[in-house]
Amino acid sequence: MTTPLTPQADTAPTAAAKDAVKAADRAHVFHSWSAQKLIDPLAVAGAEGSYFWDYDGNRYLDFSSQLVNTNIGHQHPKVVAAIQEQAAKLCTLAPGFAVDVRSEAARLIAERTPGDLDKIFFTNGGAEAVENAVRMARLHTGRQKVLSTYRSYHGATAAAINLTGDPRRWPSDTASAGVVHFWGPFLYRSPFHATTEAEECERALAHLADTIAFEGPQSIAAIVLETVPGTAGIMVPPAGYLAGVRELCDRYGIVFVLDEVMAGFGRTGKWFAAEHWDVTPDLLTFAKGVNSGYVPLGGVAISGAIAETFDTRPYPGGLTYSGHPLACAAAVATIGAMAEEGIVEHAAHLGENVIGPALAEIAERHPSVGEVRGLGAFWAVELVRDKETREPLVPYNAGGADNAPMAEFTAACKQAGLWPFVNMNRTHVVPACNITEAEAKEGLALLDEALTVADRHTTAGAA
Template identity: 85%
Template sequence: MTPHVVEPDPQAGAAVKAADRAHVFHSWSAQGLIDPLAVAGAEGSYFWDYDGNRYLDFSSGLVYTNIGYQHPRVVAAIQEQAAKLATFAPAFAVDVRSEAARLIAERTPGDLDKIFFTNGGAEAVENAVRMARLHTGRTKVLSAYRSYHGATSTAINLTGDPRRWASDSGTAGVVRFWAPFLYRSPFYATTEAEECARALQHLEDTIAFEGPATIAAIILETVPGTAGIMTPPPGYLTGVREICDRYGIVFILDEVMAGFGRTGKWFASEHFDVVPDLMTFAKGVNSGYVPLGGVAINAEIAATFDKRPFPGGLTYSGHPLACAAAVATIQVMADEKVVENAAHIGENVLGPGLRELAERHPSVGEVRGMGVFWALDLVKNRETREPLVPYNAAGEANAPMAAFGAALKKNGLWPFINMNRTHAVPACNVTEAEAKEGLAALDAALSVADTHTV
């Protein structure tokens, strides 16, 4: 793709910024302390501002532009659908909605062949949990610390990071447990095998003390995303599957971020040979071009609602424009071998490149990931593994990560930074040259992080 020629227009940018500050209320922010970048355009793996600065997007938006920005086939599909049938109520059978569901079901594991459409990932989690509770007649749901499942009522209470705290209403019906994470093991494990065994035992103990007959579901991100891209050790997810089967608990995998090629497979569950009962998805299903999410449902749970109405729905469930974008995105991913590219980039470019950076930069404690889904755990001290900034740091306490992020932007890379981690999560169709460009920018910025190590 020929790089877009960026024509500076600071006056237009100032007008966009002024209107934003006057009227737009931003998520997760203290409104008076933010300074949003005014974006003039985007194409492929890049976007640019009105001052002529061009950025390689190593955040994929919010880890959702899996085929990059402005893919012409998806843009054309949305335009064509708008001309044909721009919207229609969800109770009707609409060709593009049916085709999107078919294409998704064709790729989900096992018998997850029924698709309930939502507008995004949080609503997918809300409805998956509702299905599990109604199917089992139980109330409690187990979720992990170091997780994120969305910002709506149930989803935020299931979330295991600090974004939950302000909206925590006693987390009625939610019980949290520790999932495996060897680098910062809560189980004092020293090997993956120990971490797996102890994490499964901890889950078994939690279930025993909560009462197996009270638990409707266990929800896990297949590979946790925002919380740090902690790939589960071999055997863990199959162990959770076995525990769920033994106690009649619904197993929900959240693939909102990890799904649709991000890990080098259509769904991350394929890496671990596990099939959940319910799977949530969003983001990469249509590269975020029009909001869309959903729940993939197995035959047993779907049958619960054959004669019993499912008490849930959304005005825009399976919106034709969103479904048209999904159909086109999935076709593009298949035709252009986007999933295979993500696997190749992870195995041959990003993985080796990030590990090489870790050898040279004392601020890198650990490199984790697969496909185009990677995290660098930044530390003050490699021996003690003390994070570069404290957990949930803000203000002056977060200054080292803020300086690191500023250095990345100065070098033309837009990062995804959370707490003491920077994530390398470019588009799934990122080229080798673009990935190497990102590695070079990370290399330069890590020298700034290195100055804060001891």
């Protein structure tokens, strides 16, 4: 059962307030990725740290970090105070002006990006960051094609949704946006019949090299990869893969773009996931964790060579709210809090000593768990019907009755007070990077219990 709240009397949520929020939502809010009449959004009354709660007094441990963006949890006091202070000083100013807080946010981000990614173009979120990275690559190279993997998500705007590999692309795929998809490495479901990480790396790079050759390297502007794919399954790339992609890009003059919208800002136990493999892209996109989503912000970190392209040539792109002062103030405070409180190091510790070992034990106990994988506070649990055959617990992109096993598992999590991040046949363990060890262990215990529901749908459970 969910954990009952004991709110203060003067702030206690009421049934009337819940009803008003729900009624207004149903009357006026159009929700993303949803059939509007088939959803019933939870009305949330408040949040703090690793928890949020509803108007009925039920508290949920947020193992989703919302959309894997509240990296420092909900309502961090230092960031809330910084937003309030900035609002009192200067709420907004057009992007063409030099503003202290915008400059400071850019400086702090550039300090942490790898290599010479020292110029920052601000956007309102991750999709716009990807859009502008692609535009920069095309203008810099004079080429049009862009390559990305099938198991990927890059955003829902025009170019970003075509770059995306997962099924959310299908309704909007024009098949004429200059995008070519290829298979990235994923040993557990290897498209290359590999049996080791080394084989998977070698064969994935050979496949990419062949794709480049047959598409015509002189026509390819960029290769766009999530450093560690997020929604598509948190597939940690094998050693040598990203370096191999870097070499292919250098060989053919292709711009290498790493999408760190989800993996960046501490999520993998490094400021940016690229640090794990000592690889520097030409462009790096970010959003989400840059300020924990407190005010919308994203951006592109730009190499010296690409920035130089626009020294005397105008860059044909911009946004009214690029580098919005409130968003930048939140970023400055978030980065400061992460550094002062050792949040990046804490995420690494959680992955190595708490989440990783616990998930390995969970995998041993449950016939529904085929594989666990991840880094830092960024993990996926692959759910299967059969460990030997690796048949997914539900079919690819399942809906309706076909998705019933995952729906039952998700409901069991929520009933226990755990809010999961679920996609297809996976649940992702992606709590705030500063979740305490006790809270992480609490969530893992709730996950362990909820997996007994998934177990019933396995070949072992049916036997």
